[in-house]
Amino acid sequence: MSDTILVVGGAGYIGSHMVKYLRRHGFAAVVADDLSSGHREAVLGAPLHVGDIGDAGFVDALLGEVKPAAVMHFASFIQVGESVTDPAKYYRNNVTATQTLLDGMRAHGVNKFIFSSTAAIFGDPQYVPIDEAHPKAPINPYGRSKWFVEQMLEDYDRAYGLKAVCLRYFNAAGADPEGELGESHEPETHLIPLILQVASGRRPHITVFGEDYATADGTCIRDYIHVEDLAEAHLLALRQLLAGAGSARYNLGNGSGYSVREVIETVRKISGQPVTVVMGERRAGDPPALVADARAAREALGWQPRYADLDTIVGHAWAVEKRHLQP
Ligand code: UDP
Numbered sequence: 001m002s003d004t005i006l007v008v009g010g011a012g013y014i015g016s017h018m019v020k021y022l023r024r025h026g027f028a029a030v031v032a033d034d035l036s037s038g039h040r041e042a043v044l045g046a047p048l049h050v051g052d053i054g055d056a057g058f059v060d061a062l063l064g065e066v067k068p069a070a071v072m073h074f075a076s077f078i079q080v081g082e083s084v085t086d087p088a089k090y091y092r093n094n095v096t097a098t099q100t101l102l103d104g105m106r107a108h109g110v111n112k113f114i115f116s117s118t119a120a121i122f123g124d125p126q127y128v129p130i131d132e133a134h135p136k137a138p139i140n141p142y143g144r145s146k147w148f149v150e151q152m153l154e155d156y157d158r159a160y161g162l163k164a165v166c167l168r169y170f171n172a173a174g175a176d177p178e179g180e181l182g183e184s185h186e187p188e189t190h191l192i193p194l195i196l197q198v199a200s201g202r203r204p205h206i207t208v209f210g211e212d213y214a215t216a217d218g219t220c221i222r223d224y225i226h227v228e229d230l231a232e233a234h235l236l237a238l239r240q241l242l243a244g245a246g247s248a249r250y251n252l253g254n255g256s257g258y259s260v261r262e263v264i265e266t267v268r269k270i271s272g273q274p275v276t277v278v279m280g281e282r283r284a285g286d287p288p289a290l291v292a293d294a295r296a297a298r299e300a301l302g303w304q305p306r307y308a309d310l311d312t313i314v315g316h317a318w319a320v321e322k323r324h325l326q327p
Contacts, residue, residue, distance in 0.1 A: 253292025
C-alpha cells in the first residue's frame with residue numbers, strides 16, 4: 001500500500017510543520033496548496049501541487065497521480081471576523097471545496113481523512129475544560145463551517161465508509177523546535193506572533209482586547225498548544241486510521257489556560273525585549289476562557305504533548321521571530 005500522505009494546505013502554518021513531521025517519521029508527503037495564504041518556501045522536501053481543491057478537475061488529477069493512503073486537510077480560512085463580514089468566502093472554501101475534495105476521494109477509493117477542526121465549533125463554553133461531548137453551538141461562520149464539515153464527515157462515514165478523524169485545535173502556537181519553520185499569516189491576527197513582532201520591533205504595540213472579563217486578571221484565557229504537538233496528534237491518528245480504526249473526534253489542547261497578560265509577560269521574559277501594551281475594547285465573539293479537556297486524545301491516541309509549557313512554546317516562536325529583531 002502507498003505510504004504517501006496528501007497534505008492539503010501543506011504550505012500553511014500547521015500544514016508545513018505536519019509535512020516536516022511526517023517525513024521525519026518515514027512517510028512520503030505530497031502537498032496541495034493554492035498559495036492564497038501559504039508559502040512555497042515553507043514546503044520542505046515534499047512535492048507541491050499548486051491548485052484549488054474546490055476545482056474538481058484539479059482534485060481528480062491530483063488524486064490520480066498521488067494515490068495517497070490518506071488525506072490530511074489543513075486548507076481553510078481561519079479569520080473569525082472576516083467570516084462574519086464575508087461568510088460566502090468561508091462557506092465556499094471551508095465547506096464546498098472540502099466536499100469537492102471528499103467526493104474526489106470517494107471516486108478514487110481514498111477513504112482515510114484527517115480534518116483540522118477547531119474549538120470554535122463549541123461557541124460560548126457552557127463549562128470548561130471543554131470535552132468532546134460539550135454542546136456544539138458555533139457563534140460565527142468560521143466555527144459553523146468547521147462544524148458543518150464534521151457533520152458531513154459523519155454522514156460520509158455512514159453512507160460511504162469514509163473514515164475521518166476530526167482534530168479540534170484550541171490555540172495553535174509555537175514553531176518548529178529546529179527553527180526552520182514558523183508562523184506567518186498575512187494579515188497576522190494571532191496573539192503570540194503579534195506580541196513577538198512587538199518584541200522584535202516590527203510592530204509598535206500590542207492591543208489587549210478587553211480587560212474586564214470575569215477572569216483572574218480580566219483578560220481572556222486560552223489554551224495554547226504547540227504546533228509540533230498538534231503534528232504528533234495527527235501522526236498518531238493517521239497510524240490508527242491506517243491500521244483500520246474507525247472515525248473519531250478529539251479536542252487538542254494542553255488543558256491549562258493562560259491569560260493575555262500572562263502571554264505578554266512570558267514574551268517579555270523569554271525575549272528580554274520591551275513590549276508596549278495598549279488597552280483596547282473587547283473583540284466581538286471572544287469567550288472569556290477556552291480550555292480543552294484533551295483526555296480522550298491522550299487515552300485513545302496515546303498523545304502526550306511534549307512542549308506543554310508556555311515558556312517553551314514562546315521560546316520556539318521567538319527563535320524564529322528574533323531574526324527580524326530591529327537594530
Ligand atoms: N488578542 C488580543 N490582542 C490581539 C490579538 C488577540 O488581546 O491583538 C486576544 C484575543 O482577544 C483572545 C486571545 O488573545 O482572547 C487569543 O486570540 P487569537 O486571535 O490568537 O486566537 P483565538 O482565541 O481567537 O483563536
